Amino acid sequence: MADFDIVILSNGPGEITTWVFPLLASLSAPFPQARISVILSPCPNSSGQELTMVQQCAGVHRALGADDFYSFLIWGKTPDNWHWCDKGIVIFLGGDQFFTLVIAKRLGYKSLVYAEWEGRWYRYLDHFAVMNERVKQKIPAQFQHKCTVVGDLMLDVPPIDVIPKSTFRIGFLPGSKPSKLTQGMPLMGAIGRCLAEINPDFELIIPLAPTINGKILHSYTHIENNPYAHLFGDFSYELIAENNQEYLLIDNQYKIRLISKFPCYDELKQCDICVTTVGANTAQLASLVVPMVVLLPIFQLDAMKSWDGLLGLMANLPVIGSVFAKLINWFVIVYTRRTNRLYAWPNIWAKREIIPELMGYLKVENIVNLIIDYYENPHKLEQIKKDLQPFQSHNNASKKIVEIIKNLISI
Known part of the structure; x- marks a missing residue:
């Protein structure tokens, strides 16, 4: 007792x-x-x-x-x-x-x-x-x-040993809130497909949030469940399993491995770079000293309803919530551009942009080119790691x- x-x-x-x-x-x-x-x-x-x-x-x-x-x-x-x-x-x-x-x-x-x-x-x-x-x-x-x-x-986060590997690993963290997944999952799926097409040797992973499973994640890639599913390309997505491991299969040839274990610090630590939404993910990646690109897509102003506090409540009101969401997000974009406001935790802590934050009407090809540039110029990734060192968990x-x-x- x-x-x-x-x-x-x-x-x-x-x-x-x-x-x-x-x-x-x-x-x-x-x-x-x-x-x-x-x-x-x-x-x-x-x-x-x-x-x-x-x-x-x-x-x-x-x-x-x-x-x-x-x-x-x-x-x-x-x-x-x-x-x-x-x-x-x-x-x-x-x-x-x-x-x-x-x-x-x-x-x-x-x-x-x-x-x-x-x-x-x-x-x-x-x-x-x-x-x-x-x-x-x-x-x-x-x-x-x-x-x-x-x-x-x-x-x-606990100390994690880095295991030597031969592949360039890219992690995608689209979030757990429906308001983030509606845009984030199709966008990151399109980015992953383009990267795999450019270099089939890239290792692509999606660590699942504890409230999300493969079936739920997959649902955000289909137009009947998500009106923004084809916003970044008319790709086919299939949830498959091989040897008890789930994958998201894109256009019948490009695979992204899904990681259901949570937390998966060891898997994240092996990433060379991550593509993520704003939020706690950016803090934990910083504590693991993992470089990242932070996306704040706002393709449909009424789609982004994940703000906290009163703004979030207003944006999620029935009937009139979409009107509030459009006004809130329009204001956020204008305010951010005028004030150079930062949203990712490591940037807030550093009081400068040490990891890129991309907001607005994002183009898949621009994000892909940015990641390829990091891949081809590893010294840029090393600089980000150096900038993240002060935030390493201790x-x-x-x-x-x-x-x-x-x-x-x-x-």
Whole structure:
């Protein structure tokens, strides 16, 4: 029987993959006597697979889905009438920090918030694991004793050995949100086909997000499921399996290997370059020191609806959402070009463009030519790797959070 409870609050697929998973990997060994519960709050970017993701994760004893969240928040009820230990801790890893306060008070547990940008409710919450000193300084001085700088959880990847290889590997990361996949998958499929046609020796891979499988990915390449499927060329796509390995077969001759294991840091580390969307992918690739090209395609202004916060909610409203999406994306394009705003994490951290960001009405041939140029000029890839070195994972944020947990629950 468990001695105490560790309750993790989270919400969307990004928070689960970049915050929850790294911390879970560090919890089991130091807390063998703990029962780990994951509680999910509603998220506008939800794929509907988040509960399955956490249920299948090693170390999780039980999980509560977003559909049952408010019943638990308000009444303390769960479908299975969960039992709670006398001692425990509630850890915020996504959603609303206020939920941490309410649930911790209800259960009589300690509270810990991972604060990426700012800490709230600092009068009442027990401790903050903050990403950097800037976040700590935003909190009034009299409460800063509650803060510990731990670093960026997104950069918490294990050391990976580089295995010598003879092929030039290109990874494609089209994202997991439908609003990204509608344009990203056909675009990256077309890029992959052109690259394979130019050089059949290129090794092409697609690491699948944990909420995506081969069948779902394949559906975005067909016009009956995706109105933008043929925007970049009328190619045929087939999902095939050879020796228990799935591939995306393009025009009956060009294969892209699908990787279902998650996380697949070892596979990504072997990539010479990746083509990716914006988001947490860019942070994790940076921590692995893998060069990348970041795509922000906006071919149909109403197709891009993956913005976070209020903008994302407005863009996804029924009936009028497409109108808002067009206005939001038009404004984003104009604003970005006028201000030279950067969206990829390594560029934001470096305060300059160290990896290329391509936004707007992208042409497949231009992206292919850029990748071929990197292939033919390896010194350019080496320069990107050099620029990414400062962001290589070495902060062990999850292990520092483990030490905070030990102190809070007096272990």
